[in-house]
Amino acid sequence: MSMAPAPWAKAQQRAKCLAAAALWLLVACGSIAFLFFYATTPTRWHQVRATELIAWRNTLILPYTFTNGTTGRTTPLLSGGISFLLIWQWCGTLAVALGAAGLVWIASSNQVFSARSGNKNNKQRTAGYYLRQAATRTRRVLAYRVPPRGLWRALLGPGGLSLLDLLLILLWVGLHIMWMHEMTMRVLDNRRANPPPPKVTLRPPPPVGVKTATTAAPPPINVSRPPPQVATRHLLRAAAAAPPPAGAAPPPKVNATATPKPPPPRVVKPLPVVVQDNVAKYFGWVGRLDILALYFPVPRCNFLHWLLDSDFPTLIKYHRWLGYGTILVNSLHGIIYMSIWARDGILTRMLDWGMTAGVNRLSGLISMCGGWMLLLGALPVVRRRCFNLFYASHILGAVVFMLFAFMHRKDVATWVMPGVFLYLLDVVLRTIQQNFNSTVVTASPDCTSAASRANLSPDNGMLTLSLRCHEGMSWVGSDIVFLNVPAVSWWQWHPFTVASSSEAVGPSGEKRMVLHIKKYDRWTQRLILRLSNDASPVRMYVSGPYANANRKWIAGADRHVFIAGGIGVTPALGMLQELIVHRKKAQAAAANGSSLDEGSRATLVWVSRDRGEFTALPYEVLEASRGKGAWLDVQLYFTGDSSSPSKTVASGEAAAAADKPTKGDDAEAKAAISLTVSAAGAVSPASIADNRPLSHPYMFHPLLWAVAVVLCFGGGFLGLICAQAYDAYTARTVAARRDFSYVGMLQFSALGVGAVLPPALLMFAVHSWRLLSLCRKALSAQPSFNRGESDTPNPTADMAVAATLSGYSTVSESSGSANGAEPAKAFKADIGFAHAIKDGRPNWAELLGAVATCSSDGGQLPVWDNDAAQEQAQVVGVFVAGPERLVAAVDEECALLNGVWGRAGRAYLSVTALTHEL
Numbered sequence: 001m002s003m004a005p006a007p008w009a010k011a012q013q014r015a016k017c018l019a020a021a022a023l024w025l026l027v028a029c030g031s032i033a034f035l036f037f038y039a040t041t042p043t044r045w046h047q048v049r050a051t052e053l054i055a056w057r058n059t060l061i062l063p064y065t066f067t068n069g070t071t072g073r074t075t076p077l078l079s080g081g082i083s084f085l086l087i088w089q090w091c092g093t094l095a096v097a098l099g100a101a102g103l104v105w106i107a108s109s110n111q112v113f114s115a116r117s118g119n120k121n122n123k124q125r126t127a128g129y130y131l132r133q134a135a136t137r138t139r140r141v142l143a144y145r146v147p148p149r150g151l152w153r154a155l156l157g158p159g160g161l162s163l164l165d166l167l168l169i170l171l172w173v174g175l176h177i178m179w180m181h182e183m184t185m186r187v188l189d190n191r192r193a194n195p196p197p198p199k200v201t202l203r204p205p206p207p208v209g210v211k212t213a214t215t216a217a218p219p220p221i222n223v224s225r226p227p228p229q230v231a232t233r234h235l236l237r238a239a240a241a242a243p244p245p246a247g248a249a250p251p252p253k254v255n256a257t258a259t260p261k262p263p264p265p266r267v268v269k270p271l272p273v274v275v276q277d278n279v280a281k282y283f284g285w286v287g288r289l290d291i292l293a294l295y296f297p298v299p300r301c302n303f304l305h306w307l308l309d310s311d312f313p314t315l316i317k318y319h320r321w322l323g324y325g326t327i328l329v330n331s332l333h334g335i336i337y338m339s340i341w342a343r344d345g346i347l348t349r350m351l352d353w354g355m356t357a358g359v360n361r362l363s364g365l366i367s368m369c370g371g372w373m374l375l376l377g378a379l380p381v382v383r384r385r386c387f388n389l390f391y392a393s394h395i396l397g398a399v400v401f402m403l404f405a406f407m408h409r410k411d412v413a414t415w416v417m418p419g420v421f422l423y424l425l426d427v428v429l430r431t432i433q434q435n436f437n438s439t440v441v442t443a444s445p446d447c448t449s450a451a452s453r454a455n456l457s458p459d460n461g462m463l464t465l466s467l468r469c470h471e472g473m474s475w476v477g478s479d480i481v482f483l484n485v486p487a488v489s490w491w492q493w494h495p496f497t498v499a500s501s502s503e504a505v506g507p508s509g510e511k512r513m514v515l516h517i518k519k520y521d522r523w524t525q526r527l528i529l530r531l532s533n534d535a536s537p538v539r540m541y542v543s544g545p546y547a548n549a550n551r552k553w554i555a556g557a558d559r560h561v562f563i564a565g566g567i568g569v570t571p572a573l574g575m576l577q578e579l580i581v582h583r584k585k586a587q588a589a590a591a592n593g594s595s596l597d598e599g600s601r602a603t604l605v606w607v608s609r610d611r612g613e614f615t616a617l618p619y620e621v622l623e624a625s626r627g628k629g630a631w632l633d634v635q636l637y638f639t640g641d642s643s644s645p646s647k648t649v650a651s652g653e654a655a656a657a658a659d660k661p662t663k664g665d666d667a668e669a670k671a672a673i674s675l676t677v678s679a680a681g682a683v684s685p686a687s688i689a690d691n692r693p694l695s696h697p698y699m700f701h702p703l704l705w706a707v708a709v710v711l712c713f714g715g716g717f718l719g720l721i722c723a724q725a726y727d728a729y730t731a732r733t734v735a736a737r738r739d740f741s742y743v744g745m746l747q748f749s750a751l752g753v754g755a756v757l758p759p760a761l762l763m764f765a766v767h768s769w770r771l772l773s774l775c776r777k778a779l780s781a782q783p784s785f786n787r788g789e790s791d792t793p794n795p796t797a798d799m800a801v802a803a804t805l806s807g808y809s810t811v812s813e814s815s816g817s818a819n820g821a822e823p824a825k826a827f828k829a830d831i832g833f834a835h836a837i838k839d840g841r842p843n844w845a846e847l848l849g850a851v852a853t854c855s856s857d858g859g860q861l862p863v864w865d866n867d868a869a870q871e872q873a874q875v876v877g878v879f880v881a882g883p884e885r886l887v888a889a890v891d892e893e894c895a896l897l898n899g900v901w902g903r904a905g906r907a908y909l910s911v912t913a914l915t916h917e918l
């Protein structure tokens with residue numbers, strides 16, 4: 001590619017900076033508006049300028065007139081209240097989403113490593129430097145694990161409770177206390193402004209000439225400034241007295257001669273009852289705000305991930321916590337009301353389905369039951385042990401909860417939609433993508449009609465998938481994909497991390513996505529059984545890849561330590577592949593005379609109970625740890641039973657023990673099975689669809705996603721207008737309404753369909769167009785298809801196999817010659833990194849202490865033993881993935897070593913954890 005001329009490149013850079021600043025401004029405005037009104041709408045703040053606010057909101061009303069009106073009422077299509085919600089909630093969210101998509105678009109032109117390359121050596125003491133220092137300190141303090149850490153880990157998982165988590169929980173609790181206080185005070189203010197009439201007591205009339213206390217001194221009246229509630233009443237009275245707007249129906253004529261009826265006596269409830277009623281009512285009011293926040297962290301691809309450098313496994317934790325809070329608040333709303341009604345003996349009457357007061361209380365109760373179903377199904381004990389039960393109950397519970405909440409009160413829908421829209425959009429985009437993004441996999445080395453390959457470890461404990469991808473697909477090692485195999489289960493989708501980099505192209509010129517799948521329970525067992533017993537290809541649907549926050553982590557840290565337990569190594573391998581690719585680029589740049597930071601040294605510590613898993617170590621990783629220019633320190637720990645033959649690999653016995661058609665006596669075939677082989681099958685005319693590589697990304701381009709968001713919100717708005725039109729029409733034509741539940745149902749379906757259909761059509765068109773163009777390209781590149789020629793071997797693919805095997809040149813020899821040898825030793829001799837395998841667990845305190853102090857203790861970490869390296873490497877990125885206990889142990893050691901924001905003379909250990917359990 002030719003380089004852009006310098007002035008043009010400068011102008012381009014300046015334009016990018018300006019665009020990024022404008023987009024950040026849009027994000028800031030949208031989020032400030034959203035958060036400000038989110039926090040203050042339930043407070044009395046609105047009454048400070050109530051007159052202006054009501055007047056302004058009234059200007060937002062969309063007038064609606066219907067000539068057949070029979071009740072004489074005028075109803076707006078969108079009231080001022082709804083318009084106000086649309087402005088701060090819907091438009092605020094849309095602004096942030098569009099701004100974030102624009103920022104991703106700008107950032108997508110930069111490389112993963114650009115951030116580190118730019119900043120590393122910038123040590124000038126400028127204002128920017130101090131700002132960056134302050135930001136770093138703040139981030140570290142927020143990541144501080146709050147004591148008692150053991151308790152929090154037992155309650156919340158291996159990550160425990162960070163200071164940020166604690167602050168967010170306190171913010172949530174504080175907001176709710178403030179809202180309830182404000183709303184109760186509103187009631188009390190109202191009561192003070194409208195005191196109940198004094199009790200009438202029958203007393204004898206006072207003697208004539210004696211002044212009574214009441215007649216003697218009238219109370220002083222403060223005329224300077226009426227209280228806000230009085231101002232509101234004045235305004236409403238003035239609005240009632242004002243002439244009707246043009247086109248409105250004339251008010252009914254009043255017969256002047258008729259004697260006016262006396263107003264009904266005012267019923268005044270005792271104050272404690274009023275407060276009780278309002279507490280019950282306002283828990284429901286506040287519950288709507290909780291539902292609004294609940295959906296934002298759920299989408300797998302989310303603008304919050306882009307803005308906060310976060311990812312799905314991290315944010316789903318906040319969804320869980322918000323879920324518990326939401327169910328609690330809404331349950332309090334229902335339970336307090338029901339206890340009041342039970343006390344007054346009107347419970348059954350109040351739970352009548354056809355209430356006319358605008359509230360369907362029975363559907364509120366059903367919604368609450370849906371919420372409890374969600375809560376019980378999501379308890380860790382159910383989620384972890386019976387994931388499918390959790391999944392089914394979550395979908396059913398969410399539908400019941402939302403549908404009946406909409407039917408409970410018709411204003412719930414407008415309050416909660418923005419988060420729901422983003423979630424629906426995510427579901428639509430991934431449903432369409434995953435239906436297009438499929439590949440055909442086989443474990444048989446003889447089968448050439450499949451695009452992708454599966455390799456089983458000799459003891460069948462691990463499956464390695466090497467999925468062929470279109471050159472346009474891009475991901476970062478450790479991104480997440482979800483797999484579905486209809487032959488195993490048509491509805492289950494299971495998450496896996498990608499163990500390869502999309503920038504690494506194999507010798508055959510192909511891009512491959514590598515996944516390592518450990519045999520765990522039903523789904524993984526059935527998949528492995530299917531691939532090992534049946535040589536015919538199996539279709540696999542892929543959803544994603546979804547971005548992981550690790551891309552920032554890889555670029556941000558000065559040094560890297562990867563700690564993995566068992567199959568937790570897959571994300572670590574993915575990130576190592578990114579580092580390898582970056583080094584290769586730097587070396588190529590150096591050869592061309594330009595300079596690029598090569599990146600620092602790294603350590604991989606892998607603990608496994610199964611020696612077979614160690615075969616997942618790719619050749620490139622081993623190569624990086626060997627020889628003079630080694631920059632990677634690989635430490636392997638075997639914690640299983642060395643005497644168990646089933647836990648050994650690459651021995652002749654183990655290979656023969658598994659009775660599979662793919663395993664013959666042929667030594668080469670065995671080697672192919674036990675290693676990650678990048679072989680591509682030749683394309684046959686009959687299987688052009690099967691040979692299609694993965695090529696349909698979740699989100700083609702950030703700007704396309706932005707268009708889909710606009711369509712989603714626009715469609716949702718049209719759905720809202722439809723529901724409102726029905727409601728407004730009925731309000732004007734039916735005197736006594738009993739159809740509020742139907743309005744809720746209509747809102748549920750109209751808003752849902754409106755939000756889903758337009759982006760679905762857009763993405764369907766884009767995916768279909770891509771599929772067609774790929775098929776056209778494949779046909780034109782393979783003229784032999786049309787001539788009906790037989791399969792021809794692919795020489796480039798064969799080269800790929802040879803290149804990979806040559807890295808493990810001893811495998812094929814020794815796997816056949818290990819007869820009678822002690823299995824563990826045989827394995828060590830085979831793979832060639834046997835010297836690196838230690839028995840037992842590592843000492844985390846010692847290992848991480850050495851990392852933090854940059855010592856060369858025991859020769860384990862020889863790469864950080866000089867002061868210059870320590871000075872340079874202030875942040876050590878520690879990535880830990882695997883079983884909860886391992887993650888918790890490493891997290892605890894790092895917390896101890898770091899203190900609150902790092903200790904003098906030690907590197908700061910920046911921990912990122914993944915447990916493979918959502």
Ligand SMILES: Cc1cc2nc3c(=O)[nH]c(=O)nc-3n(C[C@H](O)[C@H](O)[C@H](O)COP(=O)(O)OP(=O)(O)OC[C@H]3O[C@@H](n4cnc5c(N)ncnc54)[C@H](O)[C@@H]3O)c2cc1C
Pocket residue numbers: 313383384385386387388480493494495496497498516517518519520521522523524525567570571915916917918
């Ligand atoms: C972000 C992430 C990345 C992962 N990466 C890998 C990987 O690279 N290699 C690997 O072998 N395993 C990985 N896993 C774990 C893998 O998803 C499970 O081992 C697999 O789904 C188990 O399915 P099963 O039917 O055999 O067992 P099940 O009994 O169905 O599930 C066992 C456990 O896996 C989890 N699980 C199952 N299905 C899902 C799902 N749809 N979504 C989230 N969690 C689920 C649940 O916690 C469940 O308790 C990852 C998990 C997560 C959450």
